[in-house]
Every structure is written in structure tokens, then in C-alpha cells.
Amino acid sequence: MIKRLIVTLSVALCSITVHATDSVNILVYHHVANDTPASTTISPAGFREHLQLLRDNDFTVVSLEDALAALRGDADIDLPEKAVALTFDDAYENIHTNAFPLLKEFDAPFTVFVATDPIDQNFQEMMSWDQLRDLQEWGATITNHSRDHDYMVRHSPLDDDWLQSMIDNVSHAQQRLTDELGDMVPRWFAYPYGEYNETLKQALLDEGYAAFAQHSGGMSADSDWGAIPRFAAAGVYANPETLITKLNSKPMPVNRDALPDMLTAETRPSVTVEVTDTSNMGRALNCFVDSSWVEAEWLDDNRFRVTPPKALSDGRHRFNCTSQARSGSFFYWFSQPWLVQTDR
Ligand SMILES: [Zn+2]
Missing domain, CATH: 3.20.20.370 (Glycoside hydrolase/deacetylase)
Known part of the structure; x- marks a missing residue:
């Protein structure tokens, strides 16, 4: 019982420290x-x-x-x-x-x-x-x-x-x-x-x-x-x-299971990002679709969405979002790669 408790505790500690420094x-x-x-x-x-x-x-x-x-x-x-x-x-x-x-x-x-x-x-x-x-x-x-x-x-x-x-x-x-x-x-x-x-x-x-x-x-x-x-x-x-x-x-802590496949047939693929730990993350997001700044939309306390303002061409594209940490002079970084293939 004690052993199990220690294991559970160390797993819990581990998942906390991961977000803070281990990157x-x-x-x-x-x-x-x-x-x-x-x-x-x-x-x-x-x-x-x-x-x-x-x-x-x-x-x-x-x-x-x-x-x-x-x-x-x-x-x-x-x-x-x-x-x-x-x-x-x-x-x-x-x-x-x-x-x-x-x-x-x-x-x-x-x-x-x-x-x-x-x-x-x-x-x-x-x-x-x-x-x-x-x-x-x-x-x-x-x-x-x-x-x-x-x-x-x-x-x-x-x-x-x-x-x-x-x-x-x-x-x-x-x-x-x-x-x-x-x-x-x-x-x-x-x-x-x-x-x-x-x-x-x-x-x-x-x-x-x-x-x-x-x-x-x-x-x-x-x-x-x-x-x-x-x-x-x-x-x-x-x-x-x-x-x-x-x-x-530092990597933005997100639920990666909720992220879409890189390969898409959509020309305006949007991504909804679920942040798993917002405790140290500012609400202001700085997002780019390729090299163009776009406004990201908070859907609730933990989720924001990025949508390209116009159709993307076939080929590779990237969404990047950063958010200033509340403590410390660093940014949290999120990136979603896309490979648009409209002919599939
Ligand atoms: Zn190569």
C-alpha cells in the first residue's frame, strides 16, 4: 500500500516538474x-x-x-x-x-x-x-x-x-x-x-x-x-x-491527443489547443500562420483556436503561438505543422 502510494506520488511530482523545467x-x-x-x-x-x-x-x-x-x-x-x-x-x-x-x-x-x-x-x-x-x-x-x-x-x-x-x-x-x-x-x-x-x-x-x-x-x-x-x-x-x-x-503544456493530423485536405485547417496547465501562462497569445500574425480566439479558460484567415496553398505550413510566462522572462511555445493536400 505504501509502495503504491510512493509510486503514485512520484508520478504526480514527475508530471508537475515536467511542465516547469524539464525541457x-x-x-x-x-x-x-x-x-x-x-x-x-x-x-x-x-x-x-x-x-x-x-x-x-x-x-x-x-x-x-x-x-x-x-x-x-x-x-x-x-x-x-x-x-x-x-x-x-x-x-x-x-x-x-x-x-x-x-x-x-x-x-x-x-x-x-x-x-x-x-x-x-x-x-x-x-x-x-x-x-x-x-x-x-x-x-x-x-x-x-x-x-x-x-x-x-x-x-x-x-x-x-x-x-x-x-x-x-x-x-x-x-x-x-x-x-x-x-x-x-x-x-x-x-x-x-x-x-x-x-x-x-x-x-x-x-x-x-x-x-x-x-x-x-x-x-x-x-x-x-x-x-x-x-x-x-x-x-x-x-x-x-x-x-x-x-x-x-519552453514547450506549451497542451493535450497533444486532441491535436489534428499534420496531413489535411482542408485549405483552412483550424486547430483547437487545449492547454493543460495555465497556471503560469499569460492570456495574451501571439500567433502566426506561416509568417502572418493572426488573432487567436480563447474558447474558454483552457482552450484557444487558431484559424487561417485565408486558404492555404498545397504544401507545408506552420502555426506558431507563444505566450509570455507570468513568472520568468520566457515564452511558452506551441506549434502545429500542416501538410495541405487538396487532391486526396
Ligand atoms: Zn533532410
Whole structure:
């Protein structure tokens, strides 16, 4: 009886602290170079500035491994108050050439999500398996970004055959990674282009993967482990001032079971967000549909709704909402990604 009481109590305490402090903000980069597409690129000088900015503002760069373990409740690992994890998608060679020396200099752990076919086919702009091993030997984590980096849910029909071929795709990449890099490769997956739907997400969770998306926001134990948010930090998002605001934010505590599927056939999809703990959250919401500010509507004490003022085009869109904390100089952050496909 006492044992049960202690367990119940610790679970209750755990769910309280999760909202307060136990979160990590994850950044996603692609290219670190001077001559690659602007929207997914930060210059080596800009990247050095980011690492210095983190250091100067008392952030701790943690490995994604430690961050996930701490959020899973591993008692041996403490998540520092201002924890940040760094990730790089696609395994471009410029990460080895330009980012790796800086990451070593700042002693900053990092993760690379790799699509394996381009490595197997020796694509010129990609790292080789030897270069990936080089990063891994230093302590970087190398993991799964699919076999071919193709769109995963822009298919029709999204039936059992489709789902099986997606799982086969991910399994093939995982096998190639473990063949080349050994058993240290964790079961993590980053969706190409950050696109997924509920069916795919659930299937990956069932296969034992933690899966990463590309919408903004921090991660806590309460987050959706099948669509973990990451803040873009390159292109227009590289600005140090806005980056600091994001890095200081905490995930808005919401009922994620009530959130809609990313994939929608609606052109004006609205989202109703149920905030599970409003005790420290201001009522004023600052919401954006893509880059346009929109008025969010409180339906009652705990629920607000965001609706796009006009039709969204086919493709990816994001709603972002922030709210200033009543205590502390940080924002709570909520993000809903959309993939609009009107022809389904
Ligand atoms: Zn990618």
C-alpha cells in the first residue's frame, strides 16, 4: 500500500516538474557553408557566432542521447536548466569540413540524420561512411533520415502497402547505418522535409523509434515522441536575437491527443489547443500562420483556436503561438505543422 502510494506520488511530482523545467530545445541545421542554398544554410562564421552565443548566454549543449534519456526519466542523467541539442540533417560534406572543427573547438555534442542511399552512392556533396565514422569516433551520434530522402506521405493511396514500403525504407536505412557504424546507432528517425501523418508516426513508434519533425518548439517528457519539434536555425532563422528568444522558450503544456493530423485536405485547417496547465501562462497569445500574425480566439479558460484567415496553398505550413510566462522572462511555445493536400 505504501509502495503504491510512493509510486503514485512520484508520478504526480514527475508530471508537475515536467511542465516547469524539464525541457530541451533542439536546433536543426542542414548546410554550414558559404555557397549552398540560402534557406537551409548558415555560414561557418554564422555558425561560430551561434556556438559563442550559446556559451555567452549560459546554455549547455547536451547530446540528444542524454536529453532523451533525462526526459525518459533516467535517474543518472540531469538535464541542465538551459539545455540545447544540435542536429544536422542530410549529412552534407560541409558539416565535416566546416562545422565539425567548430563543434570540436566548443566541445559541443551533436547528431547527424543521414539518408543512406546518397552515402552508398557516393554523392559528391555528401559525407562518405569514413567521414561519418570520423564524427562518430569523436562522439557524435549518426542516425536515420530514411533511405532515399523521398516524400513519405505525398503518396496515394495511403494504404497498407504504402505503410509497409515506408517501414521497409526506414528499416533498410537503419540496417545500413548499423552495418557501417555498429550497434551504437540509436533508433531515431527524422522525417524527410518534416512530413508525416498519424499512421506513419504511430507505426514508427510501434517499431521503437523516436521520430523528429521540423516544426518549432521545445521538447519535454510530455511531447509527442513520434513528432519531436526542432527549431530551424539557418537561413532567415539564423538571426541571433530571435534564436535566443526561441532557446529561452519552453514547450506549451497542451493535450497533444486532441491535436489534428499534420496531413489535411482542408485549405483552412483550424486547430483547437487545449492547454493543460495555465497556471503560469499569460492570456495574451501571439500567433502566426506561416509568417502572418493572426488573432487567436480563447474558447474558454483552457482552450484557444487558431484559424487561417485565408486558404492555404498545397504544401507545408506552420502555426506558431507563444505566450509570455507570468513568472520568468520566457515564452511558452506551441506549434502545429500542416501538410495541405487538396487532391486526396
Ligand atoms: Zn533532410
